Amino acid sequence: MNLLPFQINASTQIADRFISYMSEPLMVTKTRIVPFYQNLISITGSGKTAILADVIEQIRLRLPVEPVVLWLSKGKVVVWQTYSNLSIGKYSNLLYGYQVKPLHEATSIDLEDSSKGLILIATVGKFNQKDMEKGDRRIFQIDLDYADQSLWDLLKIRRNRVNQKRNLIIIYDEGHNLSNQQTKLLIDLEPDALIAASATMKIPSALSKVIDRLKTDKEWADKDFVTLVKSSDVVKSGLVKRNLLLGGYVTPMEVAIDEMLLDLEKVEKSSESLGLTIKPKAIYVTPTNIVGREQDNIHISFENRLARPIVIWKYLVSKGINPNEIAVYCNLKFDKKYPAPPEFILFSGGDADYDNFIEGNYRHIIFNLSLQEGWDDPECYFAYIDKDMGSKDQITQVVGRVLRQPGILHYPLNELNTAHFYIRTDQKQAFKELLDDVSLKITSELPDVTISFYEKVSEKTKRPLISPRKYRKLPEVAVDASEAKEPIRKIIAMIPDSREDKTNTVGPGGRIQVLQMIGSGKVSKEEWVDTEHSNRIMARLIFSRQIQKYYPKAINLCDIEEPKFDAMIEYNSIVAQNIRESAEKVVDAYIEYSTIVQNPASGFIVGEVPVDYANMYNFKTSLHEGYSGLNSLERKFAEALDDNKQIWFRNPSRGLFQIPLLDKGGTNTFNPDFVVWSQDGIFAIDTKGDHLITEDSARKLFFIKKIGTGPDLYVRLITEGEWDNNVKKIGPSGFTVWKLKLGKVVQFHAATVTDSVRICLQK
Numbered sequence: 001m002n003l004l005p006f007q008i009n010a011s012t013q014i015a016d017r018f019i020s021y022m023s024e025p026l027m028v029t030k031t032r033i034v035p036f037y038q039n040l041i042s043i044t045g046s047g048k049t050a051i052l053a054d055v056i057e058q059i060r061l062r063l064p065v066e067p068v069v070l071w072l073s074k075g076k077v078v079v080w081q082t083y084s085n086l087s088i089g090k091y092s093n094l095l096y097g098y099q100v101k102p103l104h105e106a107t108s109i110d111l112e113d114s115s116k117g118l119i120l121i122a123t124v125g126k127f128n129q130k131d132m133e134k135g136d137r138r139i140f141q142i143d144l145d146y147a148d149q150s151l152w153d154l155l156k157i158r159r160n161r162v163n164q165k166r167n168l169i170i171i172y173d174e175g176h177n178l179s180n181q182q183t184k185l186l187i188d189l190e191p192d193a194l195i196a197a198s199a200t201m202k203i204p205s206a207l208s209k210v211i212d213r214l215k216t217d218k219e220w221a222d223k224d225f226v227t228l229v230k231s232s233d234v235v236k237s238g239l240v241k242r243n244l245l246l247g248g249y250v251t252p253m254e255v256a257i258d259e260m261l262l263d264l265e266k267v268e269k270s271s272e273s274l275g276l277t278i279k280p281k282a283i284y285v286t287p288t289n290i291v292g293r294e295q296d297n298i299h300i301s302f303e304n305r306l307a308r309p310i311v312i313w314k315y316l317v318s319k320g321i322n323p324n325e326i327a328v329y330c331n332l333k334f335d336k337k338y339p340a341p342p343e344f345i346l347f348s349g350g351d352a353d354y355d356n357f358i359e360g361n362y363r364h365i366i367f368n369l370s371l372q373e374g375w376d377d378p379e380c381y382f383a384y385i386d387k388d389m390g391s392k393d394q395i396t397q398v399v400g401r402v403l404r405q406p407g408i409l410h411y412p413l414n415e416l417n418t419a420h421f422y423i424r425t426d427q428k429q430a431f432k433e434l435l436d437d438v439s440l441k442i443t444s445e446l447p448d449v450t451i452s453f454y455e456k457v458s459e460k461t462k463r464p465l466i467s468p469r470k471y472r473k474l475p476e477v478a479v480d481a482s483e484a485k486e487p488i489r490k491i492i493a494m495i496p497d498s499r500e501d502k503t504n505t506v507g508p509g510g511r512i513q514v515l516q517m518i519g520s521g522k523v524s525k526e527e528w529v530d531t532e533h534s535n536r537i538m539a540r541l542i543f544s545r546q547i548q549k550y551y552p553k554a555i556n557l558c559d560i561e562e563p564k565f566d567a568m569i570e571y572n573s574i575v576a577q578n579i580r581e582s583a584e585k586v587v588d589a590y591i592e593y594s595t596i597v598q599n600p601a602s603g604f605i606v607g608e609v610p611v612d613y614a615n616m617y618n619f620k621t622s623l624h625e626g627y628s629g630l631n632s633l634e635r636k637f638a639e640a641l642d643d644n645k646q647i648w649f650r651n652p653s654r655g656l657f658q659i660p661l662l663d664k665g666g667t668n669t670f671n672p673d674f675v676v677w678s679q680d681g682i683f684a685i686d687t688k689g690d691h692l693i694t695e696d697s698a699r700k701l702f703f704i705k706k707i708g709t710g711p712d713l714y715v716r717l718i719t720e721g722e723w724d725n726n727v728k729k730i731g732p733s734g735f736t737v738w739k740l741k742l743g744k745v746v747q748f749h750a751a752t753v754t755d756s757v758r759i760c761l762q763k
Contacts, residue, residue, distance in 0.1 A: 001091055001093055002544075003094070003545070004237050005548070005552070006233035007229075008054065010042070011055045014038050014195065017038060018059055019062050021218075022192065026213055031528075033192060035193055036194070037193070037196075038225060038227060039195075043240070043446060044240075045405075049082060051197075052197060056117070057097065059167075060098070062534050063512065064514055065160065066115065066535060068118045068155070068166050069171060070103070070168065070169070071122075071171045071173070073172070074123060074124055074174055076351045077354050083121045097116055098118065098119050099118050100119045106120050111154050111160075113161070114160035117535075124177065124182055162516075165514065168191040169192060170186055170191045171195050172195070178202075180206050182204075183207045231446060232447075234448075236669070238407070240404060242417040242450060243414070243418040244446070245464070246423065247453075248456065250425060251457070253311070256424050257384060260282060261321075263420055264382055267381055270416055273413075280380075281363045281379050282381070283384070284309075284312050285368065286385075288309060288331060298335045299335050299337070302340055308386055309328050309366045313366060316364055323345065324343070326345060327362035328344065328366045329353070329357055329366070331350070345362070354375075376401055380401060381418070382402070383402050385423045387425045396441050396445070402420075403446075405417065412476075414656055415607065417654075450610065466625060467624070470623060470647060473606070475599055476602045477598045477599075477658070478598075479597075479660050479662065480595050480597045481556075483594065484594050487589040488586050497567070504575045505536075507570035516529045533570060534572065536568040536569060536570055539575065543558075543580075543583050551587045551591065557590065591662045596703075598704045599706075599708055609650070609656065610652065611624075615629070617635060621648065622648055622650070623647055634673055636753045637687050639753075640753045643754070646676050647676070647677045648674055648675065651671060653671075655671035657671070659671075661701065672684035673688070674686075676761060680761070680762075681713065682713050683716055684714070685716045687718045688719075693738060718736070720735060721733065721734070721736065734750055735752075735753065736748065736749055
């Protein structure tokens with residue numbers, strides 16, 4: 001698992017804030033601190049678990065004693081997935097220094113052994129009881145086989161073998177579920193930090209006391225309690241789909257499902273056309289044992305049953321879907337005399353059936369919201385939502401199940417970046433009201449995802465997607481880093497081998513102290529003791545992580561398996577700092593020696609584009625019949641292109657055609673506003689390129705080397721006003737066209753939009 005730059009920035013901010021606080025924490029008593037508090041706000045699909053995992057690893061590296069982490073969540077499925085991912089799964093490589101265990105398996109030996117960090121994972125149900133002594137929860141019971149204290153008390157004391165108190169970090173995923181009662185129990189453990197992850201955090205009164213102390217005595221503002229991940233960074237990274245298409249069907253179920261199956265087939269063919277292995281999946285959200293407002297009759301044959309999961313299953317099978325690809329995940333009831341046919345695959349055991357369900361890798365899943373938490377498959381592109389499930393909150397919950405993007409990459413075909421929803425309702429007005437509510441909620445939570453709505457009242461109703469009128473192809477554009485291999489090899493060769501270095505691998509002592517039992521017997525007491533060193537980490541991990549912070553792809557050119565990267569070093573040591581500097585040199589070399597190339601042979605055919613018919617402008621020579629979402633300048637430029645009589649198209653604002661930029665950060669791309677096909681080549685034109693002109697990468701953007709045969713690709717930027725050759729604006733009139741001439745980026749002033757188009761299309 002490689003972290004993305006925005007994920008590292010978020011985790012680093014939380015870790016830095018914690019370490020800064022721990023250098024001079026607030027105290028409740030002489031030996032008990034006011035816990036540090038932070039809330040991570042990030043949209044669904046942004047990799048919250050990865051961010052939180054990196055937080056606790058960064059914290060561990062800068063503490064003098066290996067910490068204990070209590071990782072909590074509400075749902076059993078979520079907790080089990082978290083345990084799997086952190087212990088042996090996709091996030092395990094982020095936690096070099098931790099042992100991961102379910103909470104109920106922890107013993108006094110685990111808490112005393114501080115040779116590694118300890119992560120204990122549980123649902124809130126493991127400790128959510130008011131009366132701990134009378135409760136029957138195992139965590140509060142004395143386990144005589146291992147210790148004379150309850151696990152809860154051991155967590156509170158958490159002494160290692162030399163009587164040092166280990167730091168306790170509490171991670172609460174889905175922190176909006178945190179109740180006041182739970183908060184009191186958690187604070188009773190005397191944690192050093194409470195870190196929640198929630199977009200809609202509700203502050204329990206017990207936690208508000210902690211926040212008030214931090215505000216009053218540390219003068220923290222509201223922003224100091226929050227680490228915010230921008231949704232735009234998440235969308236740009238390719239973690240989530242770019243577009244949501246919500247359709248309201250005032251039609252029979254069959255019409256909605258028919259369209260969904262056609263769209264599913266289209267996505268599968270698009271995947272195959274690009275040589276991808278994506279097999280799109282669909283979910284069907286519906287009530288289980290209710291028909292209208294009545295209970296379904298279970299005392300009749302399967303063929304005559306009217307329960308919605310059965311009706312949908314029968315219809316899918318009638319459309320040629322293999323029953324082996326269909327799973328029904330809900331508590332659907334059957335009479336023993338009238339069982340389901342053997343090919344009907346039912347998972348009615350809830351969480352107990354989850355692992356078996358996942359192993360089946362089904363492509364059509366029928367459920368009743370019981371699957372909404374925990375399950376997320378990036379290949380899920382489609383959701384049918386039955387009329388009786390059509391509340392605002394339920395729909396937005398389902399959105400999260402369809403939001404993730406396969407491959408962590410946006411593709412050149414719009415349908416491969418779009419989540420489709422088919423919401424069936426009985427009344428047109430009801431759908432309009434529902435859409436208004438859903439639109440407000442989704443737009444506020446996902447402002448950088450394009451959301452389109454349409455109403456399907458008959459089979460003739462048009463959907464907001466327009467097919468091209470002609471066949472046109474665009475080249476694949478990518479980064480060629482082959483020339484960067486040797487410079488990067490030389491940089492790595494210059495990194496010293498520090499495996500036997502006992503001096504420079506040690507960091508300077510910090511102000512963080514350890515609470516330790518001093519003395520013995522009746523004269524012993526707890527005191528804060530200064531420490532000089534922090535926990536160690538492999539040099540390899542510091543090197544890799546620093547590259548991922550700026551340009552993750554550069555790590556692919558590094559031989560990180562060299563033995564010298566096995567050196568164990570402290571986070572703040574001289575060696576660690578030198579390795580970070582070497583990693584940044586690697587990134588700089590990757591950017592300097594790499595080039596942007598285009599390959600016409602492996603390009604793609606331009607397909608459908610989304611459009612808002614109410615705000616669409618029609619054109620004569622454009623690839624599609626019209627486009628929406630044009631601002632005043634873009635509309636003027638589009639009209640000038642149309643008059644030029646060349647075939648052109650408006651690249652969607654979220655970018656169908658993208659060109660990578662060689663900048664530190666790694667997620668930036670150039671999305672030209674327009675593309676024009678002419679006899680001289682293909683022209684990618686952006687009408688608001690002010691920021692690109694001033695960037696160091698502009699020179700490489702203008703020259704895109706061609707591999708193989710096919711039309712050349714030219715980049716043109718247009719800025720409003722008149723600019724000089726020092727990239728300074730010297731007047732407001734007209735437009736300036738920027739292009740490459742004799743290896744240099746030069747500017748051409750145009751008095752009108754028509755003149756700017758003419759200059760753009762000249763070689």
